[in-house]
Amino acid sequence: MVNILHDNDADIAILNGKTIAIIGYGSQGSAQALCLRDSGINVIIGETEVLGDKKNPSWENAKEAGFEVMTIEQAAEKADIIHMLLPDEHHGHIYKDSIEKHMKAGKSLSCSHGFNIVFKQIVPPADVDVIMVAPKSPATEERKAYLEGFGVPGLVAVYQDGSGKAKETALAMAKAMRFTRAGVLECTFEQETYEDLFGEQNVLCGGLVELIKTGFEVLTEAGYPEEMAYFEVLHEMKLIVDLVFEGGIQKMNSVISNTAEWGEYVVGPKIIDADTKKRMAQALKDVESGKFAKEWMEEARNGCPNLLAKRKALGEHPIEIAGKRIRGLFEQKK
Numbered sequence: 001m002v003n004i005l006h007d008n009d010a011d012i013a014i015l016n017g018k019t020i021a022i023i024g025y026g027s028q029g030s031a032q033a034l035c036l037r038d039s040g041i042n043v044i045i046g047e048t049e050v051l052g053d054k055k056n057p058s059w060e061n062a063k064e065a066g067f068e069v070m071t072i073e074q075a076a077e078k079a080d081i082i083h084m085l086l087p088d089e090h091h092g093h094i095y096k097d098s099i100e101k102h103m104k105a106g107k108s109l110s111c112s113h114g115f116n117i118v119f120k121q122i123v124p125p126a127d128v129d130v131i132m133v134a135p136k137s138p139a140t141e142e143r144k145a146y147l148e149g150f151g152v153p154g155l156v157a158v159y160q161d162g163s164g165k166a167k168e169t170a171l172a173m174a175k176a177m178r179f180t181r182a183g184v185l186e187c188t189f190e191q192e193t194y195e196d197l198f199g200e201q202n203v204l205c206g207g208l209v210e211l212i213k214t215g216f217e218v219l220t221e222a223g224y225p226e227e228m229a230y231f232e233v234l235h236e237m238k239l240i241v242d243l244v245f246e247g248g249i250q251k252m253n254s255v256i257s258n259t260a261e262w263g264e265y266v267v268g269p270k271i272i273d274a275d276t277k278k279r280m281a282q283a284l285k286d287v288e289s290g291k292f293a294k295e296w297m298e299e300a301r302n303g304c305p306n307l308l309a310k311r312k313a314l315g316e317h318p319i320e321i322a323g324k325r326i327r328g329l330f331e332q333k334k
């Protein structure tokens with residue numbers, strides 16, 4: 001059993017007089033910065049004014065929200081806690097260029113995903129804290145829950161305890177963002193990183209998307225109308241997942257028909273079978289060995305040519321084209 005921590009296990013006072021630099025004011029950066037500030041924490045933003053050859057909208061967004069916005073290097077110098085919320089593939093080089101020289105003893109390096117620490121894209125000095133404070137939720141939900149006086153569940157982890165107070169610092173941040181109100185799981189960097197990658201590759205993103213696309217292809221190739229196939233394998237997915245989320249698989253089964261439940265038992269295991277499980281186990285090994293990370297970092301260094309090609313190809317898949325049209329037809333008329 002993992003340790004689950006709540007409000008009583010954390011004390012925000014440890015952050016008194018400290019400054020947290022949020023590096024990267026994107027999805028997570030904006031939500032976390034706003035929540036920390038609303039809880040009375042001193043927050044500054046480290047950002048890049050120009051990205052590629054364009055103005056970076058995140059820079060303006062942070063200014064408009066009333067934050068003190070500066071370069072990443074300035075923020076890293078000024079802050080006690082440097083909370084990196086850039087896209088993961090950019091942590092390594094940005095750390096090297098702009099943050100490393102300011103990682104003085106007693107400071108904390110923090111993140112919401114352990115990828116760069118676990119796969120050694122970042123190797124911090126031994127006398128700093130290295131912590132993780134992560135929501136188990138997309139940024140929009142996280143901010144919404146905070147504003148409702150509530151909070152989403154989160155994770156905390158300590159990789160390195162330079163100050164002797166690393167865990168207390170991570171928990172204080174989690175409390176300031178109200179993750180401890182819902183409950184925070186204490187884990188290791190490796191657990192979070194490996195599980196996160198495995199989950200998104202095999203079940204949540206990779207597995208789910210292939211399941212949806214394949215179901216749509218089989219139905220439409222057999223001559224069934226695209227609109228019906230779309231509703232069957234994509235639209236209804238949410239309704240089913242909501243039930244599973246709410247009360248587990250049996251709750252969902254109690255709501256669907258007996259016919260659907262019977263089909264689940266006899267056909268499901270023929271689709272996701274023992275071979276699928278073996279391939280999933282291999283995918284987990286590739287995550288744990290660093291093989292996946294190495295290949296992904298190579299792709300990122302080359303400017304993501306394959307990622308961009310696959311993104312484009314997905315946009316041309318019939319389910320995406322049909323989906324746009326169908327969602328348009330069912331949009332609420334204003």
Ligand code: NAI
Nearest residue numbers: 024025026027028029048058085086087088112113138139
């Ligand atoms: P994001 O994609 O929203 O990007 C954050 C910001 O980084 C951008 O607004 C931009 O200003 C800056 N940025 C982008 N490309 C850059 C570049 N080449 N150089 C310099 N700055 C650049 O990031 P997101 O999704 O908020 O993820 C941040 C961290 O939070 C990651 O470590 C991620 O794994 C973690 N995380 C994300 C969750 C999510 O729901 N999106 C959930 C939990 C953790």
Ligand code: MG
Nearest residue numbers: 196197199200
């Ligand atoms: Mg995840």
